[in-house]
Amino acid sequence: MKKEREKYYKVKSEVEVKFKAKLMQLVEEGEVIDLSTQSTEIQRKWLIKRFHENREKAYYALQLNQKAIDAPKTLALPNKADIEKLKSYTSLERHPRFMYYHKFTTNKDSIEVGWYDTEQTNCALDITSQEIYEELIEPIKIKLGKKEVNGRKKKPNDNPYRIWNLLKEIAGEENAKCVEEIAKTKKYHSQVDKKAKTIKDKEAKKEFWALERLKMIENIGALRQFYTDGEIAQAIVKNECNSTFMFNYCWDIIEVAIASKEREVYIYRESEDGEIDWMFKKYMKKPAKLVDGKLQEAYIEQLERQANYTNFNVGGLTGAGVGINDMINITSREYVNKKGEIIISYDVYVNGEKLGFIYPNSIKSELKDSYTVKNASLEGKYIKMKVA
Incomplete structure (x- = not known):
């Protein structure tokens, strides 16, 4: 292969x-016109002309897209003939390239397309993603790829130097035990990576990685109870952790380093007086402030969805205890409410002892007979539970 x-x-x-x-x-012979050398007005006219030439196809594709979106309400999906007609509109054998980059967004669990399942096209999103890569990402990779650590060159696709330098800003004195703990997690990550390569089923591999990443995030988070952020930052640099490791498991520490001092941050705001002309609009570069994007929380929620975690609230507490990694069993029972309606209630048991019942409005998906507790916190009169 x-x-x-x-x-x-x-x-x-x-x-x-x-x-x-x-x-x-x-x-050069004048047989073909390079639009990139033409004025904005000529480019605009060409785009309008191409839109009119293809508007029937575009509207049909939009109609099918809306039909698929409304399917849960209408119970009507696009049929095979619809899809075949849509396929005739393009010569593409694979997905457009921009769909590969979707895996790096917060919604990546909804769709993930491999690099070799895509091809570069002339659509606007492909052109834009290619420009971003060539003008912003590739120059950084080339520049940083020349650096060495202890005489060993790092691969261009993994350049942790800037993150290391950032962490050095808050790094404290070396703590041998902390260095050892980070080394253990780094080694465990390598072992998980090897095991993941033996899993052939794509969904099973995604679930496996999600569960393991949640464990490693929890491991790094637990270290903050025993070591300072400065000691952990120093240990990360000492172990020469790569970018993937740091971004996936150590983001909270990176955030502390970012917030440790004032940073120059800029945004590009649309403005009629802007000096930057892009996609027929003008933009102005303006100073801004960093905000807490809750990135670690969003990433954990994404992993929990991929790991098929289930959340619900347990009320009617009996006083029985429950902790992380406890096995719980769920049984259903019927009762008649004041309106004479038959209602199904779900009771939770730990080691054969009843813990309470699940609040109906907290059930978001079909329940299984048993789960392992991943997190349980007392919130007043009920327990907020996360299980898998």
């Missing part, structure tokens, strides 16, 4: 070189 892929990209590269050479020749 690897040889076939290398052969494919070698041929693809050769074809691209020849195509670009021919294209430049046609541009």
Whole structure:
């Protein structure tokens, strides 16, 4: 498979070189117009012309999209004939490239497309994502990829130097025990990575990674009870943790480092007097302030969804105890309310002892017969429970 892929990209590269050479020749001869060299007004007219040429197809695709969105209410999905007609509108054999980058967003659990399942197109989102990569990301990778740590060059796709330098701003004195704890988690991450590669089923692998990442986030979080943020920051740098490790498991520490002093932050705000012209609008660069984006919380919630965690509240407490990693059993029973309606109630048991019942309005999905408790906190007269 690897040889076939290398052969494919070698041929693809050769074809691209020849195509670009021919294209430049046609541009020089005046047979083809390079729109990037034309005025904004000409580009705008070309886009309007292309829209009118393809508006019937665009509206049909939009109609099918809306039909799929409304399916839970209408119970009517686009049929096979609809999809086949839609496929005839494009010559693409794979997804457009921008869909690969969707995996890096907060909604990535809803869809994840592999790099080799995509191809570069001329759609606006592909062009924009390519510009972002070439103008912002690639220069950083090239610049940082030249650096070395202890004589070893780091791969261009993993450049932790800036994060290390940021953490050094708050790093305290070296604590040998803390360094050892970070080393253990780093080693555990490598072991998890090896095991994950043996899992063939895509969904099973995603769930496996989600569960393990939650464990490692919890491990790093627990260290803050015994060590200062400065000691943990120093231990992360000492262990030369890579970017993936730091962003996935140590974001709270990174946030402390970011907030440790004033930072120059800018935003680009739309303005008629703006000096930056992009996509037919003008923008002005203005100073701004960093805000708490709750990124760690959002990431944990995302992992919990991928790990199929279930949340509910337990009331009617009997005084029985429950803790993390306890096994709970759920049984259902029927009763008649004051209106004469038959209601199903769910009781929770720990080691055969009744804990209480689940508040109906806290049930968001179908319940199983048993779970392992991942988190349980007393909130007044009820227990807020997270299980898997």
